[in-house]
């Protein structure tokens with residue numbers, strides 16, 4: 001699903017985002033990107049959804065070199081991704097349902113279809129009664145789930161989530177992580193950046209360790225909390 | 229475009245028009261001002277033209293005959309000139325008749341003519357021109373031909389008047405483009421600025437749209453349509469403004485001049501001119517917003 005070859009991202013004059021990264025993620029894998037603040041997790045994710053160009057190296061997603069993607073091709077590529085951001089990135093004047101269906105609307109499915117899908121997902125995420133609320137009126141956990149619902153509305157083949165539990169209390173964080181595990185078991189590849197090592201080792205998956213822009217290790221977690 | 233996209237874009241436009249209501253209204257107002265100034269020039273042009281047409285009914289060309297032309301030859305020349313396509317009517321005025329008419333115009337002062345030779349004034353053929361042949365160019369061409377005729381000593385026509393009218397018309401035409409063009413430029417820049425404001429106000433939303441893979445057109449269309457709507461509203465306002473000003477002015481202030489106009493009525497803009505103004509508003513809004521989107525929406 002993902003292949004990185006000698007990927008570096010430098011911010012002139014002297015900041016290093018990531019340096020000389022190479023790894024591979026198979027279809028349907030559950031992968032954590034773990035490391036302290038400033039390790040380059042966000043930078044790496046941004047390279048994966050082509051928010052920025054690499055300085056060096058190649059990023060291949062689903063057999064496609066996305067290093068030089070732009071315009072129409074980039075938009076089409078992103079429509080097949082599910083992105084969850086640390087700061088949610090919800091549109092404040094659109095209610096939960098509209099925020100979720102937005103991602104479906106842009107693919108051109110019918111208005112009806114996108115609403116139905118959005119509503120079903122919000123219900124599954126326990127927001128059945130909150131779908132009409134605007135983001136500012138939702139709690140952090142609720143907003144988080146809206147953002148996750150939006151990431152899933154187009155049945156993405158790859159989910160990229162940046163610190164999706166960063167602002168949540170431990171209970172909510174674990175709940176959210178379980179949800180990602182469920183999605184992964186349905187066959188979606190999931191890549192989650194987090195510095196919460198204690199949380200992730202309760203789930204079954206592969207951990208890529210980062211430090212100062214470099215990949216410094218790799219391990220597998222057995223997972224205790226993965227099954228409810 | 230898919231129907232979902234149409235609904236989506238329409239929603240965006242409606243929302244932005246509401247959120248930046250005063251900004252948009254101001255911009256539409258400025259466009260209305262620009263278009264009504266331009267439309268006002270068109271109105272003035274049309275009506276001055278009609279006015280000039282009315283006045284030109286009185287254009288006369290006087291063909292003065294040499295002393296050697298006797299009344300019979302004068303009459304013959306009159307008949308010949310009356311057959312010209314430009315000539316509506318021709319009247320032969322003998323030396324004696326000219327003297328008599330001159331005396332009449334002097335009225336009580338005609339005493340000063342006593343002792344003068346009644347043959348002083350030349351005989352003439354006075355021409356009235358047909359309506360299609362009263363332009364400056366047509367009159368000048370006719371005058372040149374007349375002057376070349378045998379027996380004709382001099383041709384007189386309202387040269388300065390024609391020249392003044394011509395200057396007036398060119399002046400209005402120039403003003404229309406200079407003033408109108410300047411205002412167009414100002415309005416255009418204001419549209420660019422307003423759409424920039426709309427873009428900046430939705431920067432976060434645009435970023436999110438890009439992140440969920442919205443097609444470029446879907447992100448940009450609402451802003452371009454916003455500009456179009458502004459232009460169309462501006463044009464509508466301008467037409468309403470012009471209509472109101474026209475009714476007010478012609479009913480009151482200018483009414484006495486109405487009689488001077490050919491057709492005896494002031495004319496409002498034609499249907500084609502209505503369409504032109506609306507198209508201009510549309511173009512102004514669309515071009516302005518497209519430039520703004522190109523420059524400010526990466």
Ligand SMILES: Nc1ncnc2c1ncn2[C@@H]1O[C@H](COP(=O)(O)OP(=O)(O)OP(=O)(O)O)[C@@H](O)[C@H]1O
Nearest residue numbers: 011015016017036037038039040041042043044195
């Ligand atoms: N736009 C940028 N301009 C300059 N330097 C940047 C930029 N983005 C990231 N960096 C640098 O790249 C390095 C990695 O940053 P990154 O945000 O990827 O870290 P992170 O692992 O996501 O940290 P955190 O856990 O705090 O989110 C940092 O040293 C940062 O200063």
Ligand SMILES: [Mg+2]
Nearest residue numbers: 041042043162
């Ligand atoms: Mg980060």
